Amino acid sequence: MSEEVKKFKITIDGQETEVAPGTTILEAARQIGGKSVPPAMCYYKPLETSGGRCRTCLVEVSKGSEADPRPMPKLVASCRTGVMDGMEVKNLTSEKTQEARKAVTEFLLVNHPLDCPICDQAGECHLQDLGYEHGVEQTRTEFERRTFEPEDIGPYIKLHMNRCILCARCVLAANQLTEKREHGILFRGDHAEISTYLNKALDNDFYGNVIDVCPVGALTDRTSRFASRVWFTKPMNASCSCDKCSGKAVLWMKGDEVIRVTARQDQYGESEEWICNSCRWDKKDVKYWNIEGPRHIDRHSVISLNHYQKAADEPVLLDNPMAKQISTKDEAQAEEQK
Template sequence: MAEEIKLFKVKIDNISVEVEPGTTILNAARKIGGDIVPPAMCYYSKLNGSGGKCRTCLVKVSKGSDADPRPMPKLVASCRTTVMDGMEVANITSPEVQEARKGVVEFLLLNHPLDCPVCDQAGECHLQDLSYEHGADSTRYEFKRRTFDKIDIGDKIKLHMTRCILCYRCVYTADQLTNKREHGVLGRGDASEISTYISQSLDNDFIGNVIDVCPVGALTDQTFRFKNRVWFLKPVDAHRHCDNEKCCGKTVLWMRGDEVFRVTARKDQYGEVEDFICDTCRFDKKEAKDWVIEGPRKIDRQSVISQGHYVNTVKPKDPLVEVLDGRKPKLLFDIHSESQVNRPEVDLSKIDGPAHSNDFTKQQS
């Protein structure tokens, strides 16, 4: 019989939760859910080694544990710090954390361009949400921003390094999901950049997933680039039988009418991919007939994508029946047959161009 694991009791923003030993503060907060979950721009639960780079998930540990109740002297990254039994953590209840997070956001935006109106990531950008919630009204940065030229790192992927915040997610994705990695972080310090070695192209069956894991608009889908805005599209869950054994075949189709504009992997409430998909599903299957559509994707009502995305709507009650005391209203008459002005054989709504005098009956003076 397996030995029962002793759970650690942790309190985050005065809410208690029990988790297994080795759980990070961030994942413990995600188990509770809601607003107390720290934001994360670099951590990705499905990528080994991710986290600890963006510093947006900083929290205050006011009590280390029952065995050692001393607080930690500095704010810690919740994605890298594991819980202890009896630990007490402050996130949204700590003014110190909120002020530090505001500074981190300001730092991330030092070189990030304010091109949200033309960025394909607008509407589903984590940095955009983070700057709205924790950002300052203005910047104190007085120096020239770091800029790079846009480059193609493959026939399907566009790299706009000026927007990159060096979260390393795309590097970990290519390293752990594909057989070989052609790109990484080149340079050091302020000169660091995501790039390929000697201008190689990213060519792999799963390399398109770097687009999904990017929290900003640094890596975008060239087949969708500038074609539409996400809040004008209707995301629907769909699946297909994929010949690639590593691909789950479960995706989200972003449609307008019957046209499929792009295909992405399904993401959870924290913006993380549930299952990675292959490039065939992502780039080559852009017809609705290629998929089994399951239904509308559930969208957070606070997201801009939710506008026009009506699910489980209730048809308003028609008050006319009650006004008429239960009697059904009579259908409106056909103006084309009842009118004594236009000729009966002429349907004014179907004629080419404006109505002519010949289309009307001549009135007797």
């Protein structure tokens, strides 16, 4: 009979949980949930070796462990730092963490163009969320923004290198999902860019997933460019019979029209199951799919607001600050009392 593995206790923003040895601080925070979860622009759980590049997940470790209670001298990347027994971490409650995250956000926006009004990623962009929370009104840099010439990487994917933050998610996805990768990071330093060798087009049954893993608008779907704002569409869970993938996807619909097809993602924007190119582009018609019902968007987003879904026990403030809308749960209790 094998011995039971002892779990480590970790406290994040005053909330305690137990995790298995080898768990990172970020995954421990996700186990707790809520606003104590650090943001992540490069970490992507389904992709091996992801993380450690963007530094948006920096946290303060105020207590290393029970054995060595000394605080860590510097902020650490929560996606790459393992949990120790008795560790105490500060995320929201740390001024140093918030200042560092604000600085990282400013750094990411140094070269990023302010084209949210025309970007297809607007409304589901992680950098847009960070910019809204930690961004400043104007840049402090005096240099011109880095720009790149447009590059054609195929008929289905649009590469907008000016928006890229070099998180390398797309490269890792191509490495781990396909047998042959045609693109990667070329050059070094401030000249680094995502590109294909000799302008070769991407060609593989699963390369469309690089669109889903991109946290910004650097890689977008050509077939749905400028078709509709994401908050004007309704995400629907759907499935089909496919011999290449599970056939489980999300249809983004406007009326009866399928604007685009994506993989199903969790509250952190990470794909639950990869889908093939055939499901993504060859089946953009309702007749190919079995519609299962509306897709609940877990992460805070404009996609979830003013739509068909609302949390049953979530009170909504009205125009009158003294008034309060009765939730569905309260209404049900009132009916029972009658």
